[in-house]
Amino acid sequence: MTALAALIRRDIRIALRVGGGALIGVLFFLTVTVLMPFALGPDLALLTRLGPSILWLGALLASLLTLDRLFTSDHEDGSLDLIVMGRMPLELACAAKALAHWLAAGLPLILATPVLGLMLNLDATATSAVALTLLVGTPALTFIGMIGAALAVTLHRGGLLLAVLVLPLSIPVLIFGVAASQAAISGPLPFGTPFSILCAISLVSFVIGPFAAAASLRHGLD
Amino acid sequence: MRLTGRQIDCVRGGRAVFSGLDFEAASSHALAVIGPNGSGKTSLLRLIAGLLVPAGGSVALEGGADELTLPEQAHYLGHRDALKPALSVLENLSFWRDFLGGDASDPHECLAKVGLAHATHLPAAYLSAGQRRRLSIGRLLAVRRPVWLLDEPTSALDAAGQDLFAGLMQGHLARGGIIVAATHAPLGIEAGELRMGGSA
Numbered sequence: 001m002t003a004l005a006a007l008i009r010r011d012i013r014i015a016l017r018v019g020g021g022a023l024i025g026v027l028f029f030l031t032v033t034v035l036m037p038f039a040l041g042p043d044l045a046l047l048t049r050l051g052p053s054i055l056w057l058g059a060l061l062a063s064l065l066t067l068d069r070l071f072t073s074d075h076e077d078g079s080l081d082l083i084v085m086g087r088m089p090l091e092l093a094c095a096a097k098a099l100a101h102w103l104a105a106g107l108p109l110i111l112a113t114p115v116l117g118l119m120l121n122l123d124a125t126a127t128s129a130v131a132l133t134l135l136v137g138t139p140a141l142t143f144i145g146m147i148g149a150a151l152a153v154t155l156h157r158g159g160l161l162l163a164v165l166v167l168p169l170s171i172p173v174l175i176f177g178v179a180a181s182q183a184a185i186s187g188p189l190p191f192g193t194p195f196s197i198l199c200a201i202s203l204v205s206f207v208i209g210p211f212a213a214a215a216s217l218r219h220g221l222d
Numbered sequence: 223m224r225l226t227g228r229q230i231d232c233v234r235g236g237r238a239v240f241s242g243l244d245f246e247a248a249s250s251h252a253l254a255v256i257g258p259n260g261s262g263k264t265s266l267l268r269l270i271a272g273l274l275v276p277a278g279g280s281v282a283l284e285g286g287a288d289e290l291t292l293p294e295q296a297h298y299l300g301h302r303d304a305l306k307p308a309l310s311v312l313e314n315l316s317f318w319r320d321f322l323g324g325d326a327s328d329p330h331e332c333l334a335k336v337g338l339a340h341a342t343h344l345p346a347a348y349l350s351a352g353q354r355r356r357l358s359i360g361r362l363l364a365v366r367r368p369v370w371l372l373d374e375p376t377s378a379l380d381a382a383g384q385d386l387f388a389g390l391m392q393g394h395l396a397r398g399g400i401i402v403a404a405t406h407a408p409l410g411i412e413a414g415e416l417r418m419g420g421s422a
Contacts, residue, residue: 006320010309017308078302081273085293087323221273 003088004096011100021066022104029062029109033116044121051120052130052181056174058116059109059134060167063141066105068162070097070149071217080153084221090214098146098209106138122185129184129191133198137177140202143209144169150213154220172201223249223285223368225270225292225400231278232265239265243279245402245416252391252401252413261419263404264301267371270402271298286368296369297362303354304361307347311338311357314346318361325366332363337386351378359387362394370394372403376410384410 015022036054040046074080083093110131117127148166155161179194224246231241239262247253255263268274270281272293283292305314315329333339336356341349349357355378362370370391376384388410391401395411403409 003321003323006317010306010313010317010321013313014306014308020308076302077306078300078304079306081268081271081298081300081302082304082318082322084273085271085296085298086321087290087294088321221275 003086004092007083007088007093007096008100008103011097012104015066015101015104020104021069022108025062025066025105026108026112028065029058029112030116032058032061034119037119047121048126048185051117051122051126052133052185053178054120055113055116055130056134056137056178056181059113059138060141060170060174062109063106063138064145064163064166067101067142067145067149067166068152070101070146071153071213072149075153080217084217090217091210094146094150094213094217095143095206095210098142098213101146102139102142106142109138110134126181126185130181133177133180133195136195136202137173137198140173140198140205141170143202143205144173146209147212147216150216150220154216173198176201223283223398223400225281225283225369225402227266227270227279227281229279230266230269230276230281232262232269232274233277234265234274238277240418241278243418247400247402247414249285249398249400250395252395252403252409252411253416254409254413255402255404255416255418256406257418263418264373266418267298267300267373267402267404270369271296271371273298283369292369295367296371297365297367298371298373299358299362299375300373303358305346305349305354305357307345310343310345311349312342314357315360315364319364322361322365322367327364327366329360329364332360333357335363335390336360337383352380352383355379356383359390363390368399370399370401370403372401372405374405375403376405376407 014020033054037047071080084090113131113134114127145166148162151165152162176194176198180191180198183189183194184191227243227245230243232239245253255266257263265274269276283295286295312329315332319326319329333342336359338353338356376387379387391411
């Protein structure tokens, strides 16, 4: 238990310190969302209609932005070797790193959503619906993205490869995340249906992500 | 306790690095792995650490803890220091102590032993190469592991640091530990030799 807590604490600490990248994600999210009204024009009805989609796209890209460093930084400085050798199962270590990444980089996105909702002319119900779907959906993005981050170590390629690998896999999350938000705002679907599927996708990613990432890291050792 | 390797073949990138290698190291004994660059010293250490899979043969630790694998009972001190520049000296060491688990000692004492007691709260980014090495060596002391796998341990260390490290290795051997070290420079302790390269 100490080892698990130590790993989570370390990763959060590094992310929050200078150059850690936790704030970069939020700033990117902020920038993308603030730019949208300028690009789309001052049509309030249009903004309300597109708002949830814009917030979801922004969150998706922002959470990918810092994810490629999840394992590569540990690989470069040799920490990954020691993590692999350690007594903690590698799957658990992967899950801990993903959880720490989400706490440092994903949670701030959700906290920023109410402020950004104002920019997109979303009312309180719509904003809370989007925030709720993001709260359930962004962990899935992190845990799916972790597989790509582990492959980036194995294949010695970072950055763009991660986006190419992970974005197609995150399409279901995006579809049901936006669908649930839209359902809460305008219907006609009940909110519960797409939201339950979104929860299910998250739960599946919690199981598959750590195992796939650990398998990839083990295979890529050299 | 006895660390043995039998008929180990190592293939990397389709090229045979070494084949049919045998070695043995008993409790309280050090083994110096020597040989020219590219002869497979690092590969051998990574093989023992479980970070590379041998193409043939096996490595085993007899007389260790039954429920633990060899990598879980070993410290690996590689070329890369496994230090995070954003964390302080103490945070780096405390993390590895908590993460590696097992029989741990006080990180302040370990830092004092490697001569970094004055720099506990300095971010690791500001350390010199020699100080980074000292901090990695501190990791070997923070958690007790019977097997030390050292890859060029004395590189970047000054003369005082090399003496200090030789003393720490002596202490480890005196407690019944095993050391396997890849090195070009003399270790400063009594050690068996394992020659790599040529027709090994």
